[in-house]
Amino acid sequence: MLIAELGQQRYNKAALNRQLAERLPKRSPGSIEFKHCNISAILRDADCPYVPGYKPRSNYQAILADSVEECLLRSEIFDRAALSAAERPAIETSPETLDGLVVHPPTTSLQVQERPGSYVIKRDYLAREARNRDLGHAGECFILAYERQRLISQGASQLAEAVEHVAETQGDGTGFDIRSFSADGSERLIEVKTTAFAKECAFFISPNELNCSRDNAESYHLYRLFDFRKQPRMFCLQGDLHDQLWLEPDSYRAGVR
Known part of the structure; x- marks a missing residue:
């Protein structure tokens, strides 16, 4: 299978x-x-x-x-x-509907030291996927379209026009990928993590992204987009990520606590 x-x-x-x-x-x-x-x-x-x-x-x-x-x-x-x-390369796409797209984060995700990983040798498939620029860019474009659709559906069309793909306009050093807004006009700084695999898969996060989440806790959002090639869905983490993730310090491999 x-x-x-x-x-x-x-x-x-x-x-x-x-x-x-x-x-x-x-x-x-x-x-x-x-x-x-x-x-x-x-x-x-x-x-x-x-x-x-x-x-x-x-x-x-x-x-x-x-x-x-x-x-x-x-x-x-x-x-x-x-x-x-x-x-595998990925193509840009946008949400067909907003219904059912956002789900709850994983309910359980054991911390690194609690996981019986000594039984198996780790591979680098998730790390290779994280370096897949086509997939990462396609995920960012998907979330860009989602944010605009969400704001339009909430009656905030002017804010939808102001949503910015910061990773494209300013590069990768800002600590987030997209600048968006809530319907009340408050800012959302969105970091997108995309996988074609399952919801529970670990992802990689940089020190810069972690620090940005701490320094901008009120506006920072991590969108974890999963099952991207078949049925894209996502869960969201808001605020300072230090207390919400387990981390492997050497690789900054992460997952939900």
Whole structure:
């Protein structure tokens, strides 16, 4: 399923699960799904994409992590598929509707020191995706269009015209990508983090962006745009990010606390 997902090929999750259940008659459908979620957690801890719909569940056994490492993570086919997905170009698009676009942040995201990551060797697929300029630019343009649509829908057309793509007009050193507004005219400084992968995937944030969130806590917003190629949605974090994220100091890899 994961190889097909990464290759943007169609697959029937229910049919594949039925085949698996036939091979594991002593396992209930619920236990099989739970094991899929354990595998998602292992892949998450290895900085790898995983199959959507199987939310990561931690507290997995070391023997399962060893099996995933041996059977999947060392697979050349998986490596090629994951690299291709991380580096695939993206085209600019805009929201078809504002309904359902904004969702709640992940409810649980364990801090680095609490995660059993010692079981697996980390890969660099998320880091490679973070360096995908086409994807990053497409995500910023999507949010630019979203902000304008949002303000127009709230009766603030003049403010919509004033929304600025700061990453384009001033470069990357400001600590945010887009200058927008709330309907009452107050400023929004928006940093956009885009992934084609799942909501729970970690992202990377710079010291400059963190400091900007602290210095402009009342106006700073981080928009985490996920599942970008298939069904773009996002969650938002507002204010000083230091207390809202876990961080790996050496890489500034981050996730929601």
